[in-house]
Amino acid sequence: MPSAGHSAAPTGFAYLGPEGTFAEAALAHLTRSLGAVDRSAQPQPSVGAALAAVRSGACRAALVPMENSVEGSVPATMDGLVDGDPLVVTREVFLPVGFVLAVRPGTTTGQVRTVASHPHALAQCRARIAEVLPGAEVVPTASTADAARRVAAGEHDAAVCAAIAAERYGLDALVADLADHPGAVTRFVLVEQPGVLPEPTGADKTTVTAVIADRTGALLDLLAEFALRGISLTRIESRPTRERLGVYSFSIDCEGHVADARVGDALAALHRLCAEVRFLGSYPRADDHPGKPVDEHVGDDAFAGAQAWLTRVREGRAV
Amino acid sequence: MPSAGHSAAPTGFAYLGPEGTFAEAALAHLTRSLGAVDRSAQPQPSVGAALAAVRSGACRAALVPMENSVEGSVPATMDGLVDGDPLVVTREVFLPVGFVLAVRPGTTTGQVRTVASHPHALAQCRARIAEVLPGAEVVPTASTADAARRVAAGEHDAAVCAAIAAERYGLDALVADLADHPGAVTRFVLVEQPGVLPEPTGADKTTVTAVIADRTGALLDLLAEFALRGISLTRIESRPTRERLGVYSFSIDCEGHVADARVGDALAALHRLCAEVRFLGSYPRADDHPGKPVDEHVGDDAFAGAQAWLTRVREGRAV
Amino acid sequence: MPSAGHSAAPTGFAYLGPEGTFAEAALAHLTRSLGAVDRSAQPQPSVGAALAAVRSGACRAALVPMENSVEGSVPATMDGLVDGDPLVVTREVFLPVGFVLAVRPGTTTGQVRTVASHPHALAQCRARIAEVLPGAEVVPTASTADAARRVAAGEHDAAVCAAIAAERYGLDALVADLADHPGAVTRFVLVEQPGVLPEPTGADKTTVTAVIADRTGALLDLLAEFALRGISLTRIESRPTRERLGVYSFSIDCEGHVADARVGDALAALHRLCAEVRFLGSYPRADDHPGKPVDEHVGDDAFAGAQAWLTRVREGRAV
């Protein structure tokens, strides 16, 4: 159950900090589009801390990374949503995550002896760094924004960071797009305590986790519940469940909203089939994919018609 | 829709006659077990006539053959239930159908020059007839009972018929079990106009017909709706649909009662999936098969729990 | 195993007699199209006798009815193919089975007091007979041709029979198409001892019977083996297996030839999956259905490519 008795009214949005990272930019964009009155943003040191701030009621919502097109899913978010009091996703945001090579104004590549960043960012730019700064020492920092701050402070010569961080710390971008694989995108999700669900828009996603028994074909049965109702999955991942050897948890995104008959029906089937199911939200999809057209036989009308027919059959009326 | 305005109150039971056939014996047994007040039995010349008598309201119910362990299903019954106003099966009866070789008292096998019966019965006893009466001429009659009547009347020397017919016409059974494959069983069903369904007993069957599109995998999808809900089929047959080339109709018996959550849910799914579905009844199973145990996850409680959970999810409550 | 030591060289074709039935016409047509040298046709008193003539080697092949669009499948053929030494279907023939009302020249409907035919034919024409000959007595005979013969002999006034029989016995057709449901078609199959299979034509059918365990989902698994390989079924029927309660046998026709990779692969899967499988032939389809297009991923090339790839993988070569 959601925790009650908040120490104070929620004052705004938590996000995975520090300031100057991609998440801050994403959040600013999102709160504007939501028309939020209180847009105050509170950077948090970790995904867990951001989620805890929502669970405790200290913040109204948290924007946390769910997956990255290069790095894959973010376990801290996956697990953080499943462990502890219920939270639900109410929005998703896709953010291009380009890296710049940021230096103090006037610095040239030849002068760079140390290049700093968060290890993930360093990993995503490794080949380009070796090419552009062949002799430079690579120095890990707590975040990409922290690297920019340290370069501005003169501790290091160059930072691999977001353009927003370079700007914030008065640095110049020596290289505009440093990633080995350009075009990386991070998917953030806005997480809140359960409450009124976002309205269906006709192009929604639903996120759910399900724990299934260690039986050959169990996953097949689970997926059949979606497929038979014409529901496409957009993501599926098996997650080990630490406590129980051989028992798997699946994290699933599917098309549609739980208010759609076919999605609600599929989730109810999962509830019967699975050892455990947790609903993690239905929300407007924010990628540029239109979604599969819904076959007539799995539309809301078809479900309503079938239910009405079944009622008549059970009452012994004409069939 | 059931026809209204019966010309007269239904006066009893129609059955596939004539008198002296297996169906009459089955019906007598059934009406006793049902505690029926009006047990009047009206032999009909055909399955279609028996069903028509129920549809018109002339009879309360009809007992007609559905399948035979040797001859297979009875198309006239299959098609008769599907074409025309709705009818539903409310009982099934399994009747051993042994054939005797009936003669006038005193006749010996050596004296038998003609042996009469309905062609189906002759077909089921062909080898034994050739063995017991190698020189006899085989003569078709309209029914096995008619053969007995004609033997009693002196028209023919021997009849292949039910023991009940031999008895009724004062004949002796020269051979007690004449069938080539002993142990044949016919399954009769009692058919009525739609109305209050028989109560679930915990060991029921449900009959349904479904027309599916001509698409590879369409039948697979149909069967998956049963299998995912843990419902066993006890009979399935494809029937050509005369009007539409490449469109198949399936006649299906499954375990369980439409009042069971899993069966109702599966039938509703068929209603969405199929071009056409006709419910043909839920009734106590009368074979000696106990039925598959129902897995917990497809029991009524599991369905009720899943629905309650879905309602909470949709209302935005703890999940 | 096929029986060896034929008492004599096969001399031609067996068929379900007597002469003057639909089967004879179908056979004549078929043997001409096959270019058979020895077209001698031997009428047999039953399906079982026709099949026995092939098993014993007395005849080269037998033409027997498999299913009728009104009456459904023919159990004697189904069971006759499964019990006993192996036989395979090598051809199918679809024959329209129209009934005429045949009388001696000069007879009018008003003069008809008795109308004779095989009970199946009488059943298929019941409503029309009642309409055209309201007062006539219906008399069963051993075959439709036998009815015609008896009318010609003056025993009865009218016969319900094939046009060919009316012609053969010098009768006139008072009514040209007497069936209650016009357009009935019977599917005959030509059955031989196993031997070289008919060449694939690109539009073939394969017939097989499979016995599966009494387990929920067993039929689903069986059908999945076809569906995953893109193979459409054109007929499926459950048949009770007399000996084992709760064990079902399925009689299946599918598109394609066992020489096709996808069909062979599916049948091999059935051989693993099922308690029993019997191959009953691959042969050119004779209906006017073009057959489903074969998806590239289940074409012969795809199978060959996959096998070649697997061989490389197992040999540890580039993958």
Add this chain to the structure above:
Amino acid sequence: MPSAGHSAAPTGFAYLGPEGTFAEAALAHLTRSLGAVDRSAQPQPSVGAALAAVRSGACRAALVPMENSVEGSVPATMDGLVDGDPLVVTREVFLPVGFVLAVRPGTTTGQVRTVASHPHALAQCRARIAEVLPGAEVVPTASTADAARRVAAGEHDAAVCAAIAAERYGLDALVADLADHPGAVTRFVLVEQPGVLPEPTGADKTTVTAVIADRTGALLDLLAEFALRGISLTRIESRPTRERLGVYSFSIDCEGHVADARVGDALAALHRLCAEVRFLGSYPRADDHPGKPVDEHVGDDAFAGAQAWLTRVREGRAV
């Protein structure tokens, strides 16, 4: 294709360095168990570099992390195996990854002002660090071993690292098990150029990646190929394919060896079904799970029997 013309004979094993990390310990254990003559181990700065060393022929094999029970899968390994010349997994190793809090001898918790480690390690110990060292500053380093080195050098006061690193640098473990979730395990895989596959042991795993079309039910079909052959999956993850929107790649581990008939057959089916399949190795499973028993109908004998039967059928022999 594997690259030819190595600049020099492979001299040993690459691993994700630096020295003093878990990987080194795992490698030492593995090379001993393999009886490798040349056990020389070459630390590499990244997963990509380790894989490149194998692809170039500089090293015989590389030990890289595949997944962690807390952090999830390692994208660099997943993607590194799929992009570029073929490599295959030949072993897996599960290594408990406990963290110690390492200090110079004599240091007490009260004296610790800075605690250093790789950000991943810091993330996994965040709560415990806050509890044990509430006031300490957290400092990221390039690796856990590097943190230990820096503590030994007096740069920082404490390191979160493997016990092996503490020992190597003469540090004391102030806290023996610092992880927030004790019991974390990392799964490493040994990767080589394609060549003779490891022998089947009866308890093996196979790894494969498959790209499937963006079609509802496509994943279901893929999984059905495993389930119908009785093959259990032990891991499945969807991976976005950067180039093609809406096209998913799946990374899959299943039970069994590609030399097993059922596994080879399933992989061949995937080759037909999927836009792309890459075989990534069959190897002895190293977890303590015994593996599912293999049903008789999917054993090697069943496959051999089915193939022999199919051959006979196609040759027209008794069936």
